[in-house]
Amino acid sequence: MSPRVRRSALVGASVTAGLLLTGAAVGAALAAGILAVVGLVVDGPGGFPYIRAAFGLAAAFGALIGGVGLPVVAWGWLRHVALGRVVLETGIGTVLGGLIGFVGSGLRPLPGAAGALAGFLLAAVQLRVRRPPSRPPARPPQRERRDAS
Numbered sequence: 001m002s003p004r005v006r007r008s009a010l011v012g013a014s015v016t017a018g019l020l021l022t023g024a025a026v027g028a029a030l031a032a033g034i035l036a037v038v039g040l041v042v043d044g045p046g047g048f049p050y051i052r053a054a055f056g057l058a059a060a061f062g063a064l065i066g067g068v069g070l071p072v073v074a075w076g077w078l079r080h081v082a083l084g085r086v087v088l089e090t091g092i093g094t095v096l097g098g099l100i101g102f103v104g105s106g107l108r109p110l111p112g113a114a115g116a117l118a119g120f121l122l123a124a125v126q127l128r129v130r131r132p133p134s135r136p137p138a139r140p141p142q143r144e145r146r147d148a149s
Contacts, residue, residue, distance in 0.1 A: 003035035019071040019083070026091055027066020029033045031116065033096045042107065054109070061113050065094070065120060080133045086124075093123025 095121015102112030
């Protein structure tokens with residue numbers, strides 16, 4: 001393997017690892033934050049003391065969605081969009097979807113998690129629609145045909 005190819009592979013792996021860690025951290029923080037805000041609104045200050053494990057579960061699910069979803073979306077659908085914008089807008093979509101699912105279902109966690117996942121995916125789709133690639137993907141060069149005459 002040439003040094004150039006090796007360096008390119010190392011850069012790609014490093015960026016992917018960074019996206020995974022960023023997505024996991026942001027997802028965990030947003031999920032636990034949603035639960036904390038809803039607990040504060042519903043139960044008041046000091047609310048949810050009887051379900052402390054729920055914060056860990058919410059953070060784990062958020063880390064899973066963000067850690068898997070962000071690299072897939074950033075490398076796959078939204079390679080042409082700035083990473084900060086991808087993180088910000090998918091985070092906003094995740095929060096809105098999670099809140100709608102959680103509060104709309106009477107504070108049940110499974111619809112909240114499904115809403116968060118749906119919000120993440122819808123935010124990615126709207127980014128793709130609003131910011132399409134500026135040019136089509138490059139095609140491999142065509143070989144010239146020579147007549148056999």
